[in-house]
Amino acid sequence: MRRGLLTTGVVTVLALAACSGGGRDKSDADDSGGGGNAPGSSGYTVAFITHETPGDTFWDKVRAGAEQAAKDEGVTLKYSNDPDAAKQAGLIQSAVDAKVNGIATTLVTPDALAGAVKSATAAGVPVVGLNGGIDQYQKLGALMYFGSDETLAGESIGKRIAGQGAKHPLCVIHQTGSVALEARCDGVKSAVPGTENLQVNGADDSAVTTTLQAKLAQDKSIDYVVTLGAPIALDAINAKQQASSPAKIVTFDLNQEIAKRIKAGEVVFAIDQQPYVQGYMAVTSLYLYLKNGNDIGGGRPVLTGPSFVDQTNIDKILPFTEKNTR
Amino acid sequence: MRRTLRLLARPEAGALAAAVVIFVFFLAVAPSFRSLAAFCTVLYQSSTIGIVAVGVGLLMIGGEFDLSAGVITISAGLVNSMFCWYFGVNMWVGAALSLLFCLAVGFLNGWLVMRTGIPSFLVTLGTFFVLQGANLGVTKLVTGSVSSRDVSAIDGFDSLRAVFASSTTAGAATIWITVLWWVLFAGVAGWTLQLTRIGNWIYAVGGSAGSARAVGVPVVRTKIGLFMVVSFLGWFVGMHLLYRFNTLQAGNGVGNEFLYIIAAVVGGTLLTGGFGNASGVAIGAFIFGMTSLGIVYAGWDPNWFKAFLGVMLLLAVLVNTYVRRLSAGKAA
Numbered sequence: 001m002r003r004g005l006l007t008t009g010v011v012t013v014l015a016l017a018a019c020s021g022g023g024r025d026k027s028d029a030d031d032s033g034g035g036g037n038a039p040g041s042s043g044y045t046v047a048f049i050t051h052e053t054p055g056d057t058f059w060d061k062v063r064a065g066a067e068q069a070a071k072d073e074g075v076t077l078k079y080s081n082d083p084d085a086a087k088q089a090g091l092i093q094s095a096v097d098a099k100v101n102g103i104a105t106t107l108v109t110p111d112a113l114a115g116a117v118k119s120a121t122a123a124g125v126p127v128v129g130l131n132g133g134i135d136q137y138q139k140l141g142a143l144m145y146f147g148s149d150e151t152l153a154g155e156s157i158g159k160r161i162a163g164q165g166a167k168h169p170l171c172v173i174h175q176t177g178s179v180a181l182e183a184r185c186d187g188v189k190s191a192v193p194g195t196e197n198l199q200v201n202g203a204d205d206s207a208v209t210t211t212l213q214a215k216l217a218q219d220k221s222i223d224y225v226v227t228l229g230a231p232i233a234l235d236a237i238n239a240k241q242q243a244s245s246p247a248k249i250v251t252f253d254l255n256q257e258i259a260k261r262i263k264a265g266e267v268v269f270a271i272d273q274q275p276y277v278q279g280y281m282a283v284t285s286l287y288l289y290l291k292n293g294n295d296i297g298g299g300r301p302v303l304t305g306p307s308f309v310d311q312t313n314i315d316k317i318l319p320f321t322e323k324n325t326r
Numbered sequence: 327m328r329r330t331l332r333l334l335a336r337p338e339a340g341a342l343a344a345a346v347v348i349f350v351f352f353l354a355v356a357p358s359f360r361s362l363a364a365f366c367t368v369l370y371q372s373s374t375i376g377i378v379a380v381g382v383g384l385l386m387i388g389g390e391f392d393l394s395a396g397v398i399t400i401s402a403g404l405v406n407s408m409f410c411w412y413f414g415v416n417m418w419v420g421a422a423l424s425l426l427f428c429l430a431v432g433f434l435n436g437w438l439v440m441r442t443g444i445p446s447f448l449v450t451l452g453t454f455f456v457l458q459g460a461n462l463g464v465t466k467l468v469t470g471s472v473s474s475r476d477v478s479a480i481d482g483f484d485s486l487r488a489v490f491a492s493s494t495t496a497g498a499a500t501i502w503i504t505v506l507w508w509v510l511f512a513g514v515a516g517w518t519l520q521l522t523r524i525g526n527w528i529y530a531v532g533g534s535a536g537s538a539r540a541v542g543v544p545v546v547r548t549k550i551g552l553f554m555v556v557s558f559l560g561w562f563v564g565m566h567l568l569y570r571f572n573t574l575q576a577g578n579g580v581g582n583e584f585l586y587i588i589a590a591v592v593g594g595t596l597l598t599g600g601f602g603n604a605s606g607v608a609i610g611a612f613i614f615g616m617t618s619l620g621i622v623y624a625g626w627d628p629n630w631f632k633a634f635l636g637v638m639l640l641l642a643v644l645v646n647t648y649v650r651r652l653s654a655g656k657a658a
Binding site: 021022023024053054055056057059060176198199201203204205206207210211213214215217218219231234235238242255256257260324 | 356358361363364367370371374410411412413414415459461462466470471472473475476477478479480481483500566567570571573574575576577578579580582618619622623624625632
């Protein structure tokens, strides 16, 4: 009897295990990158240091861009990250000690990193900034900067939704005490004065959904929901359905799922700061500087965004999101 | 009179009083809180915390902690999602595999605690970090990103969604199936604690493991079983998250382990073990759900969110302790 049951169980599992559609596309072998030079064939080693908190899809793309550039240019890339400012300074210092040829680093906490960046420039190691620190990179002694201006990005969203008639947008902050996220919402508010901020627990999708749902039920006059990260926008779609709210959803940052939702019309648009470009250009600029003494940006920061993704250009961009490069 | 005193001495008496106070408070200050739809949203939010809190409460009554209970929900979802996405197999297979995985983690937690005598706080802190790192590392390896892929088109997704993440709408109110599961789990836990021999064992091992062992209670089996109950319920919530949200962020779930413990403590469970019950823990989770959403329904400045939450929870614990002391004093 027992054996009979077991056999039935095994057979059922085998039957269920038979291939079913909807999963990974197996014909699509890993074709990311391709070609390129042997690592280190140019002889340069670049340290790439970020304040990445592990688990954020955004940094996947920054890193993918940096790795692609390293491959294309034959640069040896040393990636490291720490969300803690003091530890990030330590990473920069250890890159200097390791005598790398160049350092690309995010500068979101300029004051904490100033000392380490100075010791790099003092040792003759060129530094470029990316992603954060647009106002301070020159003062710190970094040569070039690739990133977007958070406040400007917020303003662009604000202006665009104001043009579509937004009166009372809700700006959803999914991380406490983040200067960059606050700056985005401030930017939106500067264009649409009726903007209200809402704090949610970004580490728990069901908490984000219910909080948004409650807010949409509490204040029926909310006409736009501005989320600051792609995964939060997905929760906002759920909340909107639950609360049967007419609010429209727009978001910062892009991922594959959001790209599909834009195509389906559930998200009006996404604003992309093109993280892949930030990673790619930071490494490339160091390569060109070392190889050819080039300076990119004419002494000014190079803006990688904001770039709008909406129904007019989604068909072109969707395939890139599937490859995780946009 | 004696009967009311005995009622007050029950672990959930304080929590119940606090829940009523908070409920009336939000009814008074938040107009949009006064609707059936809002109440159902609160119930849903409570259930996502409450289901795992049932297990964590039992475990705490049994005298142990599990800090891996928050991330294991995400691990559970990821195992199911990525296995099925990568190999293109029916979602039920992945769900079963994920269940085995979670039970194994629970067993390992319990076994390590019992075998080594290291406090469960440290052992599960270790598994917490291991799972957190593995969630990110493995997801990145399998999907090339730190979130899992869209699995909604794979066979079995819809039937599993019906089990773990369906809802029915009556008028403006939406009842999520997790609320029903939560009530069921809390009910089973309450019945086990109060009316079965296993329940006596749980109280005994939490009160004093040494004396429990002396009178013949299977301490090791009971405690390992409790860790496995927690990881089972973590799996359950993980399934809900996967089948409701389809794609999971590998870095999520962190921090929820404390919410479960808060729910249990607010519900009258002693941090030192041996005291508490299932309905108290359920009320604790309800208080959490009510407070976190009540603040939003009241339309208060969101920057103060966490501060309000902390004050509310402290008040709940204070009322709770006060009522318990009062009743214990009078009864004595």
